[in-house]
Amino acid sequence: MKFICPLIVVRDVGVSRAFYEGVLGQSVGHDLGENVAFEGGFAIHLRSHFASLICVDEGDITVRSKNAELYFEEDDLDAFLERLNHTGSIEYVHGLVEQPWGQRAVRLYDPDGHIVEVGEPMENVARRFLASGLSIEETARRTLMPEEFVRQCI
Template sequence: MRLKNFLIVVKDIEKSRKFYHDLFGLELLLDNGGNMILSEGLVLQEEKYWKEFLGKEIISENNSCELYFEEVDIEGFIEKLERYYPEVKYVNRLMTHSWGQKVIRFYDPDGNLIEVGTLM
């Protein structure tokens, strides 16, 4: 067995596709109408379908998991983030952990937590 993809719930799938393409360069691999598979294994699922599948409400900004990306030029990434998405909601701005890694955490437009850090 192997882990194939990971799925996040989004309200506006096209807006989210653009967000992940603009910031991380993820490309659309498959569009199933309400479900999109992007490169690197990220799947976007429209909230209305996910609620129907689960029969439960979606809890935004639940902080129970995060998408983690590594970036060599983190300062350049932050400039791009602020240029394309100045309204982004930060969990923490650029900080340096005790082990020397620089990281930034913020939410995507649907409250999914993202961390971008320098290479480990």
């Protein structure tokens, strides 16, 4: 058995596709109309069609369940945040936070209320800590990453 991808259900494929392409910079791998697969490894599926596929009423599909998220990493998190500031229709779960392990991240809702997290890669976190004067050992403890990982980030 082979896992293929997570699939999220959306009310309007066009609106969601525009969000993932325009706001998050994702590229479409396949567009089958009611189902769009992105090269990043996830897909969106039209809510009404999905409901019929799984034999439930469309109203039975929970919106904003807050039980999962799509996770992305962005090398230039500051530039991404600036771009978000110029996108008027973004609703945030929370603004920029620094996680206990030092990674900076923001969480927002997509047009259908799915949670999207965008964080900086852990390599960038390690480099930021090293540049601030922390040793390899201190950086490893602070980021919860192995010392070998931190060394590879130099």
